[in-house]
Amino acid sequence: MVDHQDAQPAEERSPDAGASRGLSRRGLLGLAVGGGAAALAVGAGAGYAVASSRSGAGEARPYDFFGEHQAGIVTPVQEHLHFASFDMMPRTDRADLIELLQDWTYAASRITQGLDVSATGAVGGSPESPPDDTGEAQGLPASGLTVTIGFGPTLFEKDGEDRYGIRDRRPAALERLPAFLGDDLVPESSDGDLCIQVCADDPQVAVHAVRNLSRIAFGRARLRWSQLGYGKTSRTTADQQTPRNLFGFKDGTANILADDTAALDENVWVAASDEPSWLAGGSYLVARKIAMLIETWDRVRLSEQENIFGREKGEGAPLSGGSEFTEPRLAKLDANSHVRLAHPDTNGGTRILRRGFNYVGGNNALGRLDAGLFFLSYQRDPQQFVTLQRSLSTDLMNEYVRHVGSGLWAIPPGAAAGSYVGESLFAQ
Template identity: 50%
Template sequence: MEASSRRAVLAAGAGTAVAGAAAGLTWASRPAAAGPGAGAPDAPADGVVPFRGAHQAGITTPAQDRLHFVALDVVTSDPEELRALLTAWTRAAERMTAGAEAAPGGTVGGGPYGVPEDTGEALDLAAANLTVTIGYGPSLFDERFGLGARRPGALRELPAFAGDDLDPARSGGDLCIQACADDPQVAVHAVRNLVRMGFGVVAVRWSQLGFGRTSSTSTSQVTPRNMFGFKDGTANLKAEDPVALDEHVWVDGAEAAGGAGWLAGGSYLVARRIRMHIEVWDRSTLQDQQDTIGRDKKVGAPLGQRDEFEEPDLAAVAADGQPRIPVDSHVALAHPSNLDGVRILRRGYNFTDGSDGQGHLDAGLFFIAFVRDPFRQFVPMQQALARADKLNEYIEHTGSALFACPPGLRDGQDWGTQLFA
């Protein structure tokens, strides 16, 4: 299908493209992208990422360039209203990721006296590899909706970490939507329309725009740079390593036993808003910056080595007898050898949210990680970093949240029945 733009999809009218989206087709027949990394899961050739599958899109999908992330509170007390919204969201998300409007004829089809069912700002734009990923927070599984018995055991509030300066208005949430795309307007359009559909059922708690992905989730991607100018996520888990993903990312059936069986094949999403003290960093020497990270700033190699992808030699000693890679550097403390083999799938983004009113940029990293068990992976990692990481001199964590992301949807399934069945 010539599916590079919404105009092309809409022009099909009642043709197979729109009919398929409305009927819930998987789009799984679309070929993978050719070239490097062609074997990667979810590597689309036509700008459309399959919505349905064993796992939700937007996790191992090759990381797109833009993010719109939103956490929401459920404001209704009626579980049927929540279930109906999740079902409606499924239909709309599948349509939008296929390059169509949120509803058939949604922009103008209701006539001049009807309220449009699509806001229209993405009407002529490409699908841009849009993915929509949903997750549920610990607070959703209270007494309001009868979901208590379905709460996964690892879905509970994260502990406090040393140095946290969390803003409650930027933390938590009953559920989340992560929209990623290669066009910021496409990502914003997806979140805007889902939130619009939820009026009276959900309300926005907080949101975050992101740009310039800070991790590679596929071997087909080069390593990006963060706001400190360093390559970020060099040793990240990759979509082409299914064995590592099974070990570190996907929840297995035994861990999702009983009422939480709906999470088998899903994952946990950890979100942390990390403000970087840009002005302080920018006045630091190159050597101090490199010692803080543990890598060469230009090529990204571990200190004392030549290639970005060389395994860091944490035992190497410099001429002065000191470790070549400082023991309090970010690379050393986050290395699996110092964390009992812990690894995570990172999928973060840079952000710049203007200034803080005191002449300082409000900028940094919106950290997103997908893990099999946040309390066996993220928590010990963050505790080690919070305790001794030299990088703490330049950053502070200002927002935090944890969500359980269900597995992908089968044909005919929707988020409402998946959660409540």
């Protein structure tokens, strides 16, 4: 990030206009003493992500943090992800939760513009005190950084307890996802009271964001689990090429795009007529960590790989003919091919907005590659994802994947300048 002394032009563009009060005393305390090993518990694959190439990262424009919708949903998909799930600490109350969301909003509004996490920053404070900002992003631009905040089911009620006085405002659709065929979930890598999705075109900028937001949360929320991702596996704008997953196939060819406002309104954004009204303009986020059995897949002949997907491995055209974006003729595809089972025509028109990333975490205990897809999807109602996932129960690809992590969060609408993410939840 740029040094705070040189930040005035970016400062005038808006970050502190939406959070002029600065960090709370608790937030500043967290910067001074919080974080530690927990803030750096980025999970397997950390070294790979941070060491990845930064080619072109400095060219990415800064995205506004404030707006009708939170950034990081229809924003052009960046190259790197750092996803973090948090649990609120015991004995915290409603005021603690609100204060944390205000602090995260303030800090996020700054770092998304390429600024340090506070006005004092990494080098502007007392030399006898820990710096507010950890400093590893000094000199780096915003790199297209987005920060997206979500609320899990347990934030509203946990073990029958209404910890924050918001149980009656919990969306009826916000409940733990049902079990699906192929689930082998690790509880310690699933769910959470809060989530932060951080995306950027520079991995160091993404890690810096989660590291500092974790420090700010000290004493109020603790990191439950996190995941690094690289190499987007979907696109959200027409000018982005369709990327490939670790099986080597183009992924997300038919994804909803940012300029398709009708599809977004129908499938992604919660409407004012939906319940609850405080979530209007928001969405629901599903996260699924999907381990890919790479070595097994690599021994499958090409024709069978293509039959499993229902697409050519090279251009990505459907096996029924045409080019990548030709609408597939489903009757010409294997009845259990991925494309056919996931297609809207097979699922009553159901669509979701995908925003996934590849991940690699070295080798597992069996000496095999620990790698796969960190699947992220946004939808107006979680049942859209449930419908699709159940349809995929006979997917030929299931032989080569295992779902090991899962979570669902309500994503509030964007914050207006002078407000904070989630304010509508607490409005009386």
